[in-house]
Amino acid sequence: MHVLVVPDSFKGSLSAAEVCGLVGEAFVARGATTRLIPVADGGEGTVDAMLLAAGGERRVDTVQGPYGQPLDAARAILPDGTALVELAQAAGLTLVGEDRRAGDTTTYGVGEQIRAAAAEGARRIIVGIGGSATNDGGCGAAAACGVRFLDDEANEFVPVGRTLTDVAVIDLAGLDPAVAAAEIVVMCDVDNPLTGEHGAAAVFGPQKGADPETVAQLDAGLRHLAEVVRRDVHVDVEGLDGAGAAGGMGGGLVAFLGGTLRRGIDVVLDAVRFEEQLAGADAVVTGEGSFDSQSLRGKVVHGIAARAQPAGVPVHVLAGRVDEGVLEAARTVGVASATAITPPGVPIEQAIAEARTNLARAAAALAERLV
């Protein structure tokens, strides 16, 4: 039996490479052959997963963090010269700890990394977005690339979530020509629109510290930004699938840098030539920390199942937790089984601490069932 092991990280406990190692061992112990492909959806861990899966070189830039503080952020140069920037490196939620203030954070450092990649000559720049601490509609990143935002007294400023409603004019004339010339491909970790009940602020604002009043303020800010973008940039990003990823960064990268939005996992699967890997595989094992309704909104498991199903290769999911009812919905996209590795009733801290042991045990049981 030949098994493709293609997991996301289990956020907060195991990297995608660690998951690959544990699942791979379990199948090899039963006599199967495996191909291990750690993947990511554009969020945290995308640079590392892509370097492991596709190869390439790692670069580090010192840029502004979510509150403007200097920090070191990694990016990658892939074997074909494509640059890969991961938003979570300079604007990720894990960088702010408990100090979560979605209205005050910036993606400026992400723009600095995009600009650095373009200055080095990258003609194609992939920007992985997700896992952000921000809700600035990508204005910080755009400002770092030379886009000017003016208030109604013509003062230039770098908008953050809380000041998006102050944007009166957007001027793209100063956009760095090297950035303008590059093809920008955006890996979105979710397909949410920019605004509204399924939008960036309503769905992801609370995890970035926004209370209901702040969520309403951030949503109004993104609505206002979309309106000015329509008038000054002649692009409508408001209803675009993925525009709401990473606090509106999806929409911002389309509006300000001419980016194209893609499902993050598809970009990784293209880079590793997934369809070629599927030929000759008897099963795919994938996984993520939590298999829930978000998983079927373009996340890793969904993306893998959607591409394995036409090849008739069954997909098995191992996850920290599996929400009730998700497997039923997932079966329609080709998921054959989903197993929660954590025993019922175990508190989250303990589940995280014991993830390695639990995964090894669940993978061994799955291997015993399949091989």
Ligand SMILES: O=C(O)[C@H](O)CO
């Ligand atoms: O960063 C975020 O807001 C979430 O990961 C969705 O993109």
